Amino acid sequence: MKIGLFSSKKYDKVVFHQINSGQHEITYHPVRLNKDTVKLASGFEAICCFVNDEIDASVIASLSNMNVKLLALRCAGFNNVDLPAAKANNLPICRVPEYSPHAVAEHTCALILDLNRNIHRAHNRIRENDYSLDGLLGFDLHGKTVGVIGAGKIGRAFIKIMLGFGCNIQVCDPDYAQPDNPKIKKGDLDDVLQNSNIISLHCPLVPSTHHMINQAAIDKMKPGVMLINTSRGGLVDTSAVIRALKNKKIGHLGLDVYEEESEMFFEDFSDTFIQDDVFARLQTFPNVTITGHQAFFTKEALEKIARTTLTNIEHFQRGEFDKVHFVST
Known part of the structure; x- marks a missing residue:
């Protein structure tokens, strides 16, 4: 053919x-x-x-x-x-x-670890012979509640990884069968938003999920929550997330996707500058890690x-x- x-x-x-x-x-x-x-x-x-x-x-x-x-x-x-x-x-x-659901799930975990332990910032400091620890304080993942929105093959693979860290899991997915595991609780979206220290998105982008992480959803989250998106950029209202980063409602943000990524991701623009002002604003935050749709890679x-x-x-x-x-x- x-x-x-x-x-x-x-x-x-x-x-x-x-x-x-x-x-x-x-x-x-x-x-x-x-x-x-x-x-x-x-x-x-x-x-x-x-x-x-x-x-x-x-x-x-x-x-x-x-x-x-x-x-x-x-x-x-x-x-x-x-x-x-x-x-x-x-x-x-x-x-x-x-x-490979494992590829995306493992990359999601990598973003969490990088953000929590400030790996990207520490790496840059060491390259400049700065070995101070101020500003690099993280937290134990053990015992924290991880919210998983979407429990398909990728979501389930991610759940297994986070259980290995000793986390408690809060799942939002109507098709997910409640397992016989006291560390996993199934609930609705509000349960995930209100109870989670870390929220990770693993659902498809359809009309009903477009901008599911909007200002109203962010208002229900815990102060300082970590938000991770390795699914589709359109799930997140980027402007609302930027406001939440500025007022510290969102403490860490990890993105492998972006709602306007089609004009940038998978291409080399190293000899020019980004025309997208919203994306450029995201890059100014020290508590934001972005990768260019490489979770599958x-x-x-x-x-x-x-x-x-x-x-x-x-x-x-x-x-x-x-x-x-x-x-x-």
């Missing part, structure tokens, strides 16, 4: 070439798919996209007019796709439902993404539709 792969990086080429073994003809486009670049999709049977490609109604209509047979997402989320438009144009969409996850994506395409090509991980439109 002829595949046009957008938003490709060097590591994408390496792993897809390795897994593909010449079975499909893959052309790698480093640019994001959007209304300005969709013309590059001409001549391909399948188009492969990633999290920040802009697959709106106009792009889908163009893909349909080009007789693209399949839109293959090499990610789990599909909030960047206009699903009604895909249905109207009879364009099937598949995805990678999961790749492990060898195991990349291999699983490539293998599942190509397997989806292979099953689709063979007409084995029951084996394809379709997105319901």
Whole structure:
């Protein structure tokens, strides 16, 4: 099958070439798919996209007019796709439902440890021969309550890690079965907001979860709470979080995603400056750690993404539709 792969990086080429073994003809486009670049999709049977490609109604209509047979997402989320438009144009969409929940869960834990023990600040001090400890005071994770919003595979993997630190867990997820463990309590969103020392987001971005962490939600949190988001940027109202950082209602913030990340993340802007004033303000806080959507970025996850994506395409090509991980439109 002829595949046009957008938003490709060097590591994408390496792993897809390795897994593909010449079975499909893959052309790698480093640019994001959007209304300005969709013309590059001409001549391909399948188009492969990633999290920040802009697959709106106009792009889908163009893909349909080009007789693209399949839109293959090499990610789990599909909030960047206009699903009604895909249905109207009879364009099937598949995805990678999961790749490595451990990768994201472990990165979430890394953000917590970095923020709590001020690892990034200590590292910078040591490089300048400053070995003082003032301003680096942390707290024991043992005995603290960690709120987990969303207990799918990633959320459950994260819960296991935090239980290992001796934490108590407060879970908000209607589909999560209450385990026989006194350290885990299931409740609603208010329970998590009001009772947690650390809150970690592990839910998808859908209309009902957009800006779920807003001013009203922040007002219910404990003073000095640590907030972590390794899920989707749109879950958090960034302006409200900045206000909470300024008045110290939020004591630590760890982000691997940002609601306006599509214009920045996965690209190198080291020779210029950031145009996003909100993001620039976030970077001024010493108690904020930001990574550029890298929580998924492990060898195991990349291999699983490539293998599942190509397997989806292979099953689709063979007409084995029951084996394809379709997105319901």
